[in-house]
Structures are given as structure tokens and as C-alpha cells.
Amino acid sequence: MRLHRNLCFATVDGLIKIFNEGEYADKVIQQLLKRDKRWGSRDRAFVAETTYDIVRWKRLYAKIAEVKEPFSRDDIWRMFAVWATLKGIKLPDWKYFENTPTRKIKGRFDELSKIRxxxxxxxxxxxxxxxxxxGKDIWTKEIHALNEQADVILRINTLKTTKEKLQAELFDLDIETEFIKNYPNALKLKERANVFQTEAFKNGLFEVQDASSQLVADFLDVKPGMRVVDTCAGAGGKALHLAALMENKGQVIAMDIYTNKLKELKRRAKRNGAHNIETRHIDSSKVIKKLYGNADRVLIDAPCSGLGVLRRNPDAKWKLEESYLEKIKENQQDILQQYSKIVKDGGQLVYATCSILPSENQEQVDKFLTSEHGKDFTFVKDIKILAHKSGYDGFYMALMERKS
Structure with a gap:
């Protein structure tokens, strides 16, 4: 591989924003990819993948390069040189790479690789x-899996197409996909591609959604005609899936505290042809109380550490703070206590997170079930998904039923 100056400059500029200015990696990369209209798909892929790679291995590369935060521009170039050296890329004779100790870099990498x-x-x-x-054994395997690049997984919008039809349509665009066993609505890309530019995406035939995340809506066991409430809907990936499973019959109430996310959900629902989704902004407790005892199914896709999705959000491990994790656990339990009251007698509740930590998952469920309000519920089953076993994001989901 030959390094191109303008692509490397863009990557370094992006890393400074992510590391020193606290900007989110995905937003920075979106901005970088619009930087030069002359860039082809390979150029954009280089910028995106190299930026994510250096973000993912920040601690290791900084240690090898002997630099500390806040990083100067020269520091970032030294980390870039470490990345290139370990990738076996020949460094050009630019001033940024003068006196790069390639042999020492490889030696330091071998030495540090012994420490998890x-x-x-x-x-x-x-x-x-x-x-x-x-535990040591499972954690060692899991964090290794969470450092691998995530596959691109599509969820078929069954309101508009089938897996077979979409696969054929993408194949005509030279985008090859494969079915995934036990994931009925999923297609996995064989090679990464910008699927958002396809007519199939613009026409709402699919959404990009990890395979583990796709299991959550299925777990809720919805039926056409039900009243379903997605309490922490965000931009609506799971609400859209629920609408499709319900065949546009019944009602999906998608709620969130962020209006900008609900606006995005409305746009996506229109593109998907999901007509049974109603958005509600949680601006006070009254919004929740109005729904008490009204829903056949309630989904609580709770705010969490996000440790299960580090493959696609590698900057999260640098932004997450221990004190925040303790606050989020309090928030999770509070949400469980309040939002579970929306479930009607005989209805069902799913509590889900994209975390792999028992303290955010089964321990929260156990605490809820032994509480005053939680005693009205019966535990049905749960699923613990670990990335090193599934090959996809780490996830947790628990199904509970309110007693009649």
C-alpha cells in the first residue's frame, strides 16, 4: 500500500478532533468523507478505516510511540507511523516520519502484547x-472479540421486500451478501460497501442493524393489532422492526427524551412505509403515567455502558467514565420501575441493553423482580449474547410477564 498525503492529513485532522476535542468518531468521519469530492470509494474507505483503527488501538499505539494526551499534531503523526509500521506499510520520506524507529516499534509491540x-x-x-x-477467561476472549471490525449487517424491511429479492437487487450492484442462520431478517455483506447510496436503501427496503440487535424485537413476540410501547426508542431501529413484525397493524408508540432522535425516527418510518408508529416526546412524567396499564408489550432498551458494541464504537471506551457507569445503573433501575407500569395485566416486558456486564443486566432484573412493583412480574427467560461466541455485538435481553 502506498500512502497518499491528502488522505493521511485528513486522518490526522480527524484524530485530533476525536482525541483532543472529544468529538464522536462517527460524526468526525462523516465530515472527513465530504472533504474532497474527487475521492473514490477506496480513498474514503482508507480514511474511515484508518481513523477507526487508530482510535481502537489508541492506548497501545500511544505507549509504543511514547506520547501522552493531550496529543500534539506531531504526536498523532508518531502514532500514525506506529500504525503503518505494524501494518507493514512502507513509510514515505515525509518529514513527519523522519527517524521512525521501525525495529523498535515491532519490538515494543511484541513486548506489550503480553499484557492484556x-x-x-x-x-x-x-x-x-x-x-x-x-472472570479472567471469558473477559480475555470477549474484549479480544470486541476489538475486531464489525461486519455490516442489514435487516430486511419485510413491509416492502424479502431477503431473496433484496439479495438479488444488491447482487446486481456488485454487493454480495449471505444469509445468517437463525437470523430470519438478516443479510451480511461479504465485503464492506456504502449501501446508503443504493436505491434499495433510499426506498426503505432495509436498515443497517447488527444481528444481535435484530433479536430484541423478535424476543418481544409481538402480534398484528397489539399496542406496543418502545420506551427508549432513540432513532427507532427496533421500533421500525416491531412495526414490520406487526405488519403495520396495531400501534407502536416510540418514546424518547430526545426530540432530534424522534424526528429522525419519523423520517426513517416514512422511508420504511411503517405507518403504525407514533412518536411521543418524554418531557415530563405525565407522558409515562398516561400509558400506565395500557400496553400489550413494552420494550425498555435501556441506556447502558455500551461495552457490547465497542466493535462499532471504539471511541466509547475512551469516553466512558467509571462514575458515569454507576449513575447509569441507578438510571436503569429507575426506568425499569417506572416504565414497567405501562404493561397491562397479562402483558409482557423486555429489558435489553447492549452491555455484557451482569451488573447492568441480570442483576438489574433480579433487583427489579424483588422490588415492590417488580413482584407483579414473573421472569420468563433471558438471553446473554457475547461477541466471542456469536460473532456479533454483545447484548442482553430479559422477558418478564405481568401477572393477570
Whole structure:
């Protein structure tokens, strides 16, 4: 591979924004990809993948490069040189790469790779927490899997097409996909491609959604004609799936505290042809109380650490703080206590997170079920998804039923 100056400059500029200015990696990369209209798909792929790669391995590369935060521009170039050297890329004779000790870089990499927190490039506190909650063996395997690049998975919009039809349509565009066993609405891309530019996406034939995430709506066991409430809907990936499973019959009430996310959901619902979704902004407790005892099904896709989705959000491990994790656990329990009251007698509740930590998952469910209000519910079943076993995001979901 030959390094091109303008692509490398764009990557370095992006890394400074992510590391020093606290901007989100996905937003920064979106901006970078609009930087030069002359860039082809390979150029854009280089910028996106290299940026994510260096974000993912920040701690390891910074240690090898002997630089510390806040990083200067020269520091970022030194980390870039580490990345290129470890990838086996010949460094051009630019001033940024003068005196790069390539042999020392490889030696330091071999040495640091013996220590998990450097090998997997994670903060000490996350490494300690992961081992404490999952055990040394499982955590070692899991954090390794969470550092691998995520596959691109599509969820077929069954309101408009079938898996077979979409696969054929994408094949005509030289985008090859494959079915995934036990994931009825999923297609996996064989090679990464910009699917958002396709007419199939613009016409609402699919959404990009990880395979693990696709299991949540199925787990809720919805039927056409039901009243279903998605309490932490966000931009609506699971609400759209629920609408499709209900064949546009009945009602999906999608709620969130962020109006901008609900606006995005409305746009997506229109594109998907999902007509049974109603959005409601949670601006006070009254919005929740009006729904008490009214829903056949309630989904609580709770705010969480996001440790199960580090493959697609590698910057999250650098933004997450231990104190925030404790606050989010309090929030999870509060949400469970309040939003579960929306379930009617005989109705069902799913509590889900994209975390792999038992303290955010089954421990929260156990605490809820032994509480005053939780005693009205019966535990039915749960699923714990680990990335090193499934090959997809880490996830948790628990199904509970309100007693009649």
C-alpha cells in the first residue's frame, strides 16, 4: 500500500478532533468523507478505516510511540507511523516520519502484547471491571472479540421486500451478501460497501442493524393489532422492526427524551412505509403515567455502558467514565420501575441493553423482580449474547410477564 498525503492529513485532522476535542468518531468521519469530492470509494474507505483503527488501538499505539494526551499534531503523526509500521506499510520520506524507529516499534509491540490492557488497548478500570464481572477467561476472549471490525449487517424491511429479492437487487450492484442462520431478517455483506447510496436503501427496503440487535424485537413476540410501547426508542431501529413484525397493524408508540432522535425516527418510518408508529416526546412524567396499564408489550432498551458494541464504537471506551457507569445503573433501575407500569395485566416486558456486564443486566432484573412493583412480574427467560461466541455485538435481553 502506498500512502497518499491528502488522505493521511485528513486522518490526522480527524484524530485530533476525536482525541483532543472529544468529538464522536462517527460524526468526525462523516465530515472527513465530504472533504474532497474527487475521492473514490477506496480513498474514503482508507480514511474511515484508518481513523477507526487508530482510535481502537489508541492506548497501545500511544505507549509504543511514547506520547501522552493531550496529543500534539506531531504526536498523532508518531502514532500514525506506529500504525503503518505494524501494518507493514512502507513509510514515505515525509518529514513527519523522519527517524521512525521501525525495529523498535515491532519490538515494543511484541513486548506489550503480553499484557492484556495494552494488547487490547483498554483503560485499566474497564479491564479490571471486565475481569471482575465475567472472570479472567471469558473477559480475555470477549474484549479480544470486541476489538475486531464489525461486519455490516442489514435487516430486511419485510413491509416492502424479502431477503431473496433484496439479495438479488444488491447482487446486481456488485454487493454480495449471505444469509445468517437463525437470523430470519438478516443479510451480511461479504465485503464492506456504502449501501446508503443504493436505491434499495433510499426506498426503505432495509436498515443497517447488527444481528444481535435484530433479536430484541423478535424476543418481544409481538402480534398484528397489539399496542406496543418502545420506551427508549432513540432513532427507532427496533421500533421500525416491531412495526414490520406487526405488519403495520396495531400501534407502536416510540418514546424518547430526545426530540432530534424522534424526528429522525419519523423520517426513517416514512422511508420504511411503517405507518403504525407514533412518536411521543418524554418531557415530563405525565407522558409515562398516561400509558400506565395500557400496553400489550413494552420494550425498555435501556441506556447502558455500551461495552457490547465497542466493535462499532471504539471511541466509547475512551469516553466512558467509571462514575458515569454507576449513575447509569441507578438510571436503569429507575426506568425499569417506572416504565414497567405501562404493561397491562397479562402483558409482557423486555429489558435489553447492549452491555455484557451482569451488573447492568441480570442483576438489574433480579433487583427489579424483588422490588415492590417488580413482584407483579414473573421472569420468563433471558438471553446473554457475547461477541466471542456469536460473532456479533454483545447484548442482553430479559422477558418478564405481568401477572393477570
Amino acid at each position: 490492557k495494552y494488547r487490547e488497548s483498554i483503560p485499566d478500570w474497564i479491564d479490571n471491571l471486565g475481569e471482575k464481572e465475567l
